[in-house]
Amino acid sequence: MSEELDEIKEEGDDYYTFLNIPRNAADEEINNAYRRLSRLYHPDKHTDPDRKAEAELLFGKTKKAYEVLSDAHMRAIYDNLGTAGLETQGWEIVQRTKTPHEIREEYERLAREREERRLQQRTNPKSSVTMTINATDLFSVYDDDSPFLDLRDLFGLPHIEISGMTLNQAIEAPLTNRDTAILSGNLSSQNGNGSGGINCSIRRVTSDKGWGEVEVGAGNGLTIAAKAFRNFSRGMFGNGSVITHFTPNGLRVGTVTTLANQLDKHTVGYLTWKAGMQSGMNTMIIRDTPFQHLVCSAYIGIPHTYIAVSYTHKMPEQEYKVKxxxxxxxxxxxxxxxxxxxxxxxxxxxxxxxxxxxxxVQLKIKLHRASQTYAATIMLCEEILPAPVIYGTLVPLMSWLAVQKLIIQPYMRQQKQAELLKQREANRSRLLEKRREALAAVELMRETVRRIVEQEEARKGLVILQAWYGQLVVEGSTEECGSPEVVDVTIALQCLVKDSKLILQDSSKCSLPGFYDPCPGEEKNLRVRYLFHAVTHEVTIKDNDSLRIPKQSHRLET
Structure with a gap:
């Protein structure tokens, strides 16, 4: 599903939550929920003109939710496109005679085509800048008989120089749905000697199992290469390339072939052969899980033979990786x-x-931003000495902590606050409308809730004492009540109690009758304090969590 359609769905009403039913609800559940809300909001049950007008609005919303979810075609469109799809886009996408399954397939196909058009409008530029810095003078000072004036003699400053730099740039230009042109170039300089090259390639997707590519390059002679990828079976694939390099010393030909096999859900094995320009064989096993990334490889060839092991521990919540x-x-x-x-x-x-x-000893620093990469390799010492190891470890760590504390965290807080203020301002009118609708729903519930409370008290059943929805910062505190960030939903929840039970689905509660979102874009909680068998209970859940009460674990110790 595209991002634009996700935004459309988020802005619309959640009919499932409004009826308080799961998204896989059967027709009987939909009918029961509709009848329950109809008895509550039907205009004929209210004689006061103001209440009657409010009831008409809420009854209209109840009827609309029922009409959409009880019709298989409309429900399929709503599930994929939201309320906006029901108004215009859904009926433009599919014909009324199609089955719900065909509607979903049609939507997925059009979503893929929309994504392809978006890709065609982008050149997908990629670039990288890599520097090599010689800072060995920081830890190893050599005698120099040079007749030129040295800054170290005047100020005691170490000599640090950029000994090399490499620039790479690439762009992609989709020609058709199957063909893509790729243009790339590189420029490098090392100790005063420079080189560069430019490459142009055309890639064609031959089928859903493979693609082929032809590349022509110029730099240190002319290079012509042919590459291909093929998916042989489920979990097995391979690629190969033939490279022809025309040099002043003659023609050089090389081949590279790789075969890969999915060993299990998280593990892939690779076997690579190189012949011609550089001969060798490499075997590699990569295991990737949500929390770990392990690479084991062995290479036999010219000019070197080696084995390597790399382990990365991922911490998704903290957004850290340790390698x-x-x-x-x-x-x-x-x-x-x-x-x-x-x-x-x-x-x-x-x-x-x-x-x-x-x-x-080398210190490596890399900044990756979108499709751009900036890297620096700093040579600290040509020998392994304690001083460069300690400084190379502690200085980046302390620098990062200082930058994070003084610059990044304040900036991120400022950006988040500015975004929230902007979002609140944009949603102010909609928020006021939703608040008015919620208050109207609560007023219409009062008489029904009074009867429910009398019945529950008589049987010592479930009575909601207090309930708040919004930003609940302090556990067990009621100081937020009356704040614009918190909504009192005691009556709204009591109205949902049936046979001494309350069940809420695992979706945002802001679409429930009597609820509204007091702080769009921010985390919200629901706190409920209730009586069951004349004993006080309390529970706090996150906005999207499901809730089923009463429960013994919610009981407060007396």
């Missing part, structure tokens, strides 16, 4: 550890420290 990597082979050994933090919806910051023989 540890070990690699050893004919080139030496490397141990790397670091962390990654998501700092906004589309941005993440990562830092790691690599200890290697003979590579020394």
């Amino acid at each position: 540890l990597t070990g690699k050893a082979g004919t080139f030496g050994a490397i141990l790397e550890y670091g962390a990654e933090k998501k700092i906004s919806q589309n941005s993440s910051l990562a830092a790691s420290l690599a200890l290697g023989i003979p590579t020394g």
